[in-house]
Amino acid sequence: MCYIKLMEKFHNFIWQQSEKSDAKREKKFKIFKFDNCKVIKNIRYGTKKDYNLFDYYYPINYTKPLPIIINLHGGGYVSGKKELNRLISEFWASKGFCVICPNYTLVKKEKFPEPILDVFKLFNYITTNFSRNKFDLNNIFLAGNSAGAHIGSLAVCILNSKTLQQKYKVKSTIKIKACAFSSGIFHLINFYNITPLSDAYKNLIIGENYKNNPLSNYFSAIDLVNEKFPPCFCVSELGDISLGHTKKFCKTLKSLKVDVKLELTNGSHCFNVTNPTTKKSKKVNEAIIDFFKIQMFNTKNKEKKVGNIMKNDDFCK
Numbered sequence: 001m002c003y004i005k006l007m008e009k010f011h012n013f014i015w016q017q018s019e020k021s022d023a024k025r026e027k028k029f030k031i032f033k034f035d036n037c038k039v040i041k042n043i044r045y046g047t048k049k050d051y052n053l054f055d056y057y058y059p060i061n062y063t064k065p066l067p068i069i070i071n072l073h074g075g076g077y078v079s080g081k082k083e084l085n086r087l088i089s090e091f092w093a094s095k096g097f098c099v100i101c102p103n104y105t106l107v108k109k110e111k112f113p114e115p116i117l118d119v120f121k122l123f124n125y126i127t128t129n130f131s132r133n134k135f136d137l138n139n140i141f142l143a144g145n146s147a148g149a150h151i152g153s154l155a156v157c158i159l160n161s162k163t164l165q166q167k168y169k170v171k172s173t174i175k176i177k178a179c180a181f182s183s184g185i186f187h188l189i190n191f192y193n194i195t196p197l198s199d200a201y202k203n204l205i206i207g208e209n210y211k212n213n214p215l216s217n218y219f220s221a222i223d224l225v226n227e228k229f230p231p232c233f234c235v236s237e238l239g240d241i242s243l244g245h246t247k248k249f250c251k252t253l254k255s256l257k258v259d260v261k262l263e264l265t266n267g268s269h270c271f272n273v274t275n276p277t278t279k280k281s282k283k284v285n286e287a288i289i290d291f292f293k294i295q296m297f298n299t300k301n302k303e304k305k306v307g308n309i310m311k312n313d314d315f316c317k
Contacts, residue, residue, distance in 0.1 A: 008162045036060050037093035039086075045125040046101065052107070052118060054102035055082050056081060058091035065132065066098040067139035067296060070122070074146025074183070074270055077107045077115065077205050085145070087307040088276045088285060093237035096291050100126070104151070111207045112188070113215060116168060121182065123172040138294045142179045143288070145270040149184030153221035153249070167218055178295040180233040180288040181268040186222040186249040187228040222249050232289045235284055237267045261291060 039057045048051030071089050073080045082101045084281060126214040130137065144152035152163040156176055165171055173285040188205065202210045210216055218224065222245070230251055236246035246262065253260040263284060268274070272281040 006033075007149060015284075017036070033040075034087065034090035034094045036098055039093075040089070043178070046118060046121040048105060050101045050117070051105045052121065053082070054100050054122065055086070055220065057089045057099040057101065059093055059096055062258070065103075065134055065136040066096070067136045067141065067292070068126070068130075069097050069099045069141045069292070070152075070153045071101045072097050072104070072119070072142070072144035072148030073101070074144070074148045074273070075106070077147045077151075079106065080147070088273050091282070091285055092219065092289060093248070097141075097289070107205050112205050112219065115151050116155055117170060119151060120168075120170040120172055123155075123159075123174040125183070126172050127172065134163050135166050138290075139177050139274050140174060141295075142176050143181070144179075144184070144272045145182040149181035149183060149242075150186055150188060150221060152179065153181060153184065153186055153300055154219070154224070156229060157221050157224040157226075160226055164224065165219060167215060176230050177230075178233070180229040180235075181246070181249075182235040182273055182290065183237065184234060184246055184249065185242060186245045187220040220251055225249075225252055225256065225258075227256045227258065229253060229256065229258050230290070231295050233261045234286050234317055235263045235265070235272060236289075237271065238264060238268060241268050242269065252287060263287065 037057055037059050039055055041055045042053045043056055044053055059119075066188070069089075069092055071085050071092070073082055073085045073248075075084075082103045085101050089101045093099045098202045100122070102118070102122050105114040107114070126140070127137070142226075143157065144150070156179060158168055158170065159174065159176065206213055206216065219298045230275060233251075234246050235249050243264075250260050250262045264279065265271075265284070267280065271278075272284040275281055276285055
């Protein structure tokens with residue numbers, strides 16, 4: 001037990017360093033901006049003061065309802081914030097998408113699965129408040145990097161299972177057309193192969209009594225996917241901690257005959273999110289947009305398209 005406590009302190013130290021690194025990155029790219037898009041900041045989707053907020057990115061001019069990308073930041077469940085995904089959100093918005101980038105509860109405030117419950121609040125906010133004459137609600141996509149990939153993939157698994165919705169006590173009518181995950185962690189319980197590290201991390205994320213948590217068998221997307229999972233584009237880096245997770249996740253999806261694309265490349269963890277200005281990152285992020293557009297064209301949209309140019313504060317009914 002003392003060793004586990006020591007490892008928890010080690011993990012906390014790592015995430016503190018990660019927060020410092022994120023702050024430097026945010027400062028470095030503060031003056032950089034992708035053209036042809038605007039943002040509305042800090043829209044509230046729930047009651048939690050700092051966590052239940054999202055930023056909304058959209059192209060400057062458009063004449064038809066916008067498809068939506070929900071973009072979940074990473075940070076190991078302990079750190080991270082919506083602003084860290086600003087540049088990739090701007091990039092996707094400049095390509096003709098509405099990009100919703102939310103905060104969610106970090107486990108230093110409340111333990112897992114609180115982030116999942118927040119995502120369902122966001123799902124229901126979108127389906128309740130977003131107008132069909134401004135948004136293409138038949139084409140909603142979900143993206144996430146690192147921990148955000150796990151949260152997003154698990155949320156989709158829950159959407160696809162009435163049993164899981166009952167266990168998590170959530171419900172939503174949202175339909176996710178396709179997903180894109182970068183450097184994803186898809187197995188929360190077996191995050192590390194080294195037992196003391198794994199136990200320490202689970203204590204940190206889920207709580208000291210994680211073994212007695214009634215949901216502990218339902219935290220890992222890789223164990224819960226079924227044939228209803230939407231088409232998925234996965235990105236991972238050779239040598240990255242996410243590589244084994246991503247390969248196994250994609251293999252599982254393929255075995256279920258789910259349309260899946262795996263992009264393996266040399267690079268740092270979440271490279272296409274942390275620095276989307278590089279040529280390599282732009283290529284990957286363009287490929288994700290192309291993948292989403294293919295899914296849009298594969299399914300005939302029966303909704304009537306009503307032309308409209310949105311004002312900065314006019315996105316709800």
